Amino acid sequence: MSTEQFPAGFEGRVRYTKAPGRSSVADTADVVGLVQEILREVQNRGDAAIREYSQRFDKADLDQFEVSAADRQAAVDALEKQTREDTEFAIENVRRFAQAQLGTIQPLEIEALPGLHLGHRVIPIERVGAYVPGGRFPLLSAPIMTIVPGKVAGCDEVVACLPPNAHQAMIAGCHLSGADRIFRIGGAQAIAAMAFGTESVPQVNKIVGPGNAFVNEAKRQVFGPVGIDQLAGPSEIFVVADSTGKPDLIATDLLAQAEHDVRTRVGLITTDEKLALATADEVQKQLETLSTAKIAAESWANYGEITLCADEAAMIAYSDFIAAEHLQVHTAEPREFAKKLRNYGSLFIGENASVVYSDKCVGTNHTLPTMHAGRYTGGLWVGSYVKIATHQWLDDSAVGLVAGPATRQSASEGLEGHRRAAAARVDRKAATFAALTR
Template identity: 45%
Template sequence: MIKLKKAIPKKEETSKLVEGRVLEIIHKIRKEGDHALKEYNILFDGCERESYQITQEEIQNALKEVKATTIEDLRFAAKNIEEFAKRQKEMFKHMEEQEVMQGVFLGHKAMPVNSCAGYVPGGRYPLPSSALMSIIPAKVAGVKRIVTCSPAVKDTKSIHPATLAAMHIAGANEIYAMGGSQAIGALAYGTEQIKPVDMIVGPGNQYVTEAKRQVSGVVGIDFLAGPSEVVVIADATADPRIIAADILAQSEHDPQARGILLCTDEKVGKDTIKEVENFLKDLPTAAIAKEAWENNGEVILIDTLEEAITLSNKLAPEHLEIQVENEEKVVPKLINYGSLFIGEGAAEVFGDYVAGTNHILPTMRTARFTGGVWVGTFIKVVTNQRVTKEGLKIIGPVASRLGALEGLYAHKLAADVRLK
């Protein structure tokens, strides 16, 4: 294994400052409610709203302001995301009571959470695609109350019109102009104007992520996500220009984003580095993408595809692209990734926007134990049991003995009174 392009080693950075600041913000939101929310809205976004909920008039104005082609594109993407979510939901079925042994009947129900919130980041550019990705699966799952929020455009009172249009198209019930860790606190604990929700999903900066960590347990969350990342596995048949473009598509997200190429062909690896440098000359987002590429990008020459597969499974990337001649031999061996893109035509950006799979995905190796947001994120499977007198005779004595074994004598009692 040879590194044709290395990442710069990172210094260990403490997160105590972020943790403490977020703790302070959430505490103040819990204590002061809307008053604190207004204070932080002004402090961080210059947004002086008295009512945080977006009105129907604001939504209609946004729809008029956004280009017709953009509305069409958002509806096209929304339709694909919804269709895939509907097909995913088909795997969730109620299991009616089944007699697993004489007199013991077990079953389960798959039911949606009652309420959820989709956090949509703001920042340098609008991210309407994230609104579609968090709201539509929840809607398909059957969530009754779907809330969403995003910070107002800096020094204004409103969310970016494209994001607002996407929230409306996706089917949100309530939309709020607020962002940052204060928004997460308001959604988790509620304020005078905002009822708390049962679950919060969606990406965000380090403050949003830390806030989700701190409120986890009070509400459900999807996962804690970090900077975006892509790993590409390639052989001699791969196109360096396509690989370079896909690496830069991740790199432009954030200076901390990572683009990694694992290739079995030295020429493909070196040509990819050249193509990245060529693209950066004219890329409008070159300032961010170049920093991410120079600091975090890697091109690793691998002896065999088997070695690439092993390393990829260890990295457990958010996005994983396969650009090799014999895809069918590689794909079954890949076990850790957020979303998989098979073949040259499957651009990761299609997953970001329009293919129908979700782009809210696990990062920082968490794909080892979780997948991304999907319709199942919003569905809980709950069990039920019914025991007849015949069943009681079979399982009652066993439960009584196990209760005594564990020193839980009220457990034993609960079994014994039924047996008598």
């Protein structure tokens, strides 16, 4: 049984029916030091260090890291007809949604005061690195989610890295999604390669994509010199449900995520004790016939939880505290209930909206915030691949309006250089006017 305590404000309002055995947020202490070593070695020794870590962690000894044009095409040609059609269906849906999102991000020009012109431009990031997790299974949707929005955004170059032992179909997915370059490098060493650049791998401006604890920690440590989208992974799913929830359907969706990784966090938040107990029983029942039960059962035992809430208000408050990556709503009026929720990565409204549909092909991005980050950010989207950069220009009339306040404020702050710069345009114009009127 977990030693985790509910945060202040939830005492007496919620209780565990099934508590998590461990904390997914705290289970990273043994990762930090190793990631520091990997980043340092790759930064100092480049390809040689990548080769050593690829042999050590992936048992891969490659002559070259980059996937050649011929190998890219061979991977595409090797796809089964239906697999290719399904991949292209997903690519088109993700592209369509990203294009619609990009259409909402507009350049801006206003005249805030007479002669004072302010605005911003929407500028695609020049080079983006997309980490494509291989994991235990060939996640064919993974490259679509990180590469397609970058190409829609207009990035000059999207560089993809995926583990050297990733399924060949993953290379095909990267190619069909539009990756400009593809490298067989995985884990923290891939993040280091894209962040610092090596003899083979170009340095990128921003790194996007989910991964395991090592990838996540590497992204955290390189942030600054390069940008990152967010810390995404391991996966999470929570379901909020009232008495209308169906135990078998909820258990199915929880286990669908639990099979991702042994550190996946899954949970049910409900006001109905009967549903809570029935769902717990249903999870155990379905594990008996699930082919991936070895992974899912460990995830459920260590990080699974069922929380019983005193009322709807407590259920909403606790859900917002968790801020789950994937949040499913199984209530009597799901669309109305959804309006009351504010913290989540992506929201799945009604029992027809399975996380799996979004994971694969509906068009919304499956790279989402985890570990409570849904309290302050949303998931990966086309806007993650552009910069909103402001600009300004002033007519002579505007200088007369802003120079006085800027000069006085600078003087009040004791910043003489600022005061001089603020006054310089006014002084210059005054001197010019005096010379002309002599």
